[in-house]
Amino acid sequence: AQSVTQLDSQVPVFEEAPVELRCNYSSSVSVYLFWYVQYPNQGLQLLLKYLSGSTLVESINGFEAEFNKSQTSFHLRKPSVHISDTAEYFCAAGGTSYGKLTFGQGTILTVHP
């Protein structure tokens, strides 16, 4: 069965500092990877996704993630975070023909001024 591991449950960081949220997956078949973000009291929103092609994917708000097949990782990075990036981030993998997602446990990113 597919599994997704987010290595850090909480990541505190100061504003304008870089951040990396780590995600590893386990799968022996093709995998499609996603990062979702959940702001306080809001629903899940797709941040970015890797389906195929370029291993580096970017979001519109400055986040990027790199698919690394050899390390089975899909870490999320941002070179300079803002207070507004404070949220919970979920890594997810889909590998079936209908797109059922398996989620990691989530990482709470807290950006301090």
Next chain:
Amino acid sequence: GAGVSQSPSNKVTEKGKDVELRCDPISGHTALYWYRQSLGQGLEFLIYFQGNSAPDKSGLPSDRFSAERTGGSVSTLTIQRTQQEDSAVYLCASSSIVGDPPTGTQYFGPGTRLLVL
């Protein structure tokens, strides 16, 4: 509306009562998913619909849980004889493209927060 909607937004019930949770997917989306988000368990897949049929119910935790979808649109998740461990946020998502590869982005609703007393 343009997004996935769910109702009610909050539901408080007594142990042993039945509850119904509703999901309105984005118009035209053929795939619909239910997930559960709870402390300690994270986000768990419950069931998937393609049209009105449910090819995968493997995530439903017990036979107290059931779901249906009518007209290829609205879905209802029913929990019978609720237990305290059913307390969670129930999320619905829909997607427009299903296939191989599954390139359709899943759009999530705001969820229904269920509290069983």
